[in-house]
Amino acid sequence: MSVKVSTTVNGDKVDFVCEADETLLDVLRNRLGLTGAKEGCGTGDCGACSVTVDGRLVCSCLVLGAEVEGRKVGTIEGMANGDKLHPLQKKFIEHAALQCGICTPGFLIAAGDLLKRNPNPTEEEIRFGLAGNLCRCTGYDKIVRAVQAAAKEMRGA
Amino acid sequence: MQYEAPDTTKAAVALLAKAKGSAYVLAGGSDLLVRMKGGFVEPDLVIDIKRIKALRDVKKTASGWSIGATAPCAELGENKALVKDWPGLVEAANLIGSKQVQGRCTIVGNLCNASPAADSVPALVAAAAKAVVAGPKGKRTIAVEQVTTGPGRTSLKKGEIIEAIQLPKRPPRSGDAYLRFIPRTEMDIAVVSAGVNLVLDASGTVKDARVALGAVAPTVVLVPDAAKALIGTKLDAAALNKLGAACSAACRPIDDKRGTIEFRTKVAAVLAKRAAKIAYTRAGGK
Numbered sequence: 001m002s003v004k005v006s007t008t009v010n011g012d013k014v015d016f017v018c019e020a021d022e023t024l025l026d027v028l029r030n031r032l033g034l035t036g037a038k039e040g041c042g043t044g045d046c047g048a049c050s051v052t053v054d055g056r057l058v059c060s061c062l063v064l065g066a067e068v069e070g071r072k073v074g075t076i077e078g079m080a081n082g083d084k085l086h087p088l089q090k091k092f093i094e095h096a097a098l099q100c101g102i103c104t105p106g107f108l109i110a111a112g113d114l115l116k117r118n119p120n121p122t123e124e125e126i127r128f129g130l131a132g133n134l135c136r137c138t139g140y141d142k143i144v145r146a147v148q149a150a151a152k153e154m155r156g157a
Numbered sequence: 158m159q160y161e162a163p164d165t166t167k168a169a170v171a172l173l174a175k176a177k178g179s180a181y182v183l184a185g186g187s188d189l190l191v192r193m194k195g196g197f198v199e200p201d202l203v204i205d206i207k208r209i210k211a212l213r214d215v216k217k218t219a220s221g222w223s224i225g226a227t228a229p230c231a232e233l234g235e236n237k238a239l240v241k242d243w244p245g246l247v248e249a250a251n252l253i254g255s256k257q258v259q260g261r262c263t264i265v266g267n268l269c270n271a272s273p274a275a276d277s278v279p280a281l282v283a284a285a286a287k288a289v290v291a292g293p294k295g296k297r298t299i300a301v302e303q304v305t306t307g308p309g310r311t312s313l314k315k316g317e318i319i320e321a322i323q324l325p326k327r328p329p330r331s332g333d334a335y336l337r338f339i340p341r342t343e344m345d346i347a348v349v350s351a352g353v354n355l356v357l358d359a360s361g362t363v364k365d366a367r368v369a370l371g372a373v374a375p376t377v378v379l380v381p382d383a384a385k386a387l388i389g390t391k392l393d394a395a396a397l398n399k400l401g402a403a404c405s406a407a408c409r410p411i412d413d414k415r416g417t418i419e420f421r422t423k424v425a426a427v428l429a430k431r432a433a434k435i436a437y438t439r440a441g442g443k
Contacts, residue, residue: 001160003160020158020159020203021160021200021203023190044187044254044258047255056229056261057257058261059261061190062187062190062257062261063190063261064160064183064186064190064203066160066205067162067183069162110256129256131255131256131343131344132254132255132258
């Protein structure tokens, strides 16, 4: 069964047709050309496919494409403002908070959600908030530092 | 696979009732989609119930609280009034998975997935929560502990869905707590768990108690003897030891890679004692 879906992705109206059992991750990557979200595990453990749906952080591998009818989807492609990088993106580069980069879009989306809810998190809160994102290059310390620096900049401190 | 997203419970029940092949209800999907991905289930029909507005609500009612079947667990943690009334239950619900999973997972899904290690279920059983079941023959309300019958199995009949969880009204001087043992700090499945819910009288003596254990039997178990050990006491050492002994006696666990029978039986008592102390303090006991 094919499903016709009208939704909003990063503020743009988008229509697509997908299979009923197709995940939002596969729709984003294979039908909409938004390849920022990555498939790591495909079972909600690694967070590489993190996106927001109606402002909630989710793993897009655990959402069906058909479910986002009328919803607002936010992906990594919507994070920078044109050529102007988001403070989190800038700080990830400055702090070298990435090696292979596969986990990075998911970390950025999850960190963005964390800072939206808690603009001044402690290190423990950052580590807990990002526990659903796995980095196999083991760059966690640099990621935490980058999030702390971005949080500071975003608070205008 | 066919995907349907009805906007009333009645329509969802009708779709489920007349389904020919395998039909599954989709709320948060954090169990169902994983099982689909792994090839453990191949649904002919998936019924997404998130378009049913009435099932979204988390609200205070005349008789306590009602938590709709599609309210994500993250929302429970953000509801200050609910956290105040049922801190233990919310803690348990918020232990399920990561922030990403919290944005999707639901307590009704946690219950219906019927894992003996489900985190929110011992807290729900300790809370004396009820499940509102809608089916082809109308609605019925059953105790939460009557929903699961074994690992992955429930007492729900064809065409039935759980619409909401009802929590009783909180009397003064009441408190609950949930603790689980996992070998790491987060993102894991309970090896053993315990939920305790207490009501105290004006002098701080336990007037009413419910104790439930997870991951020590085919289903979450309510332990009446453990509750009896606490009632009429101020949680002195003797009462806590009796509580622990009753909990260990109620365990019928399995040996597996996450824990042995011996370990689970011992730790059930430890966790129940610690959870009882937390619940007692939350109820205002000193």
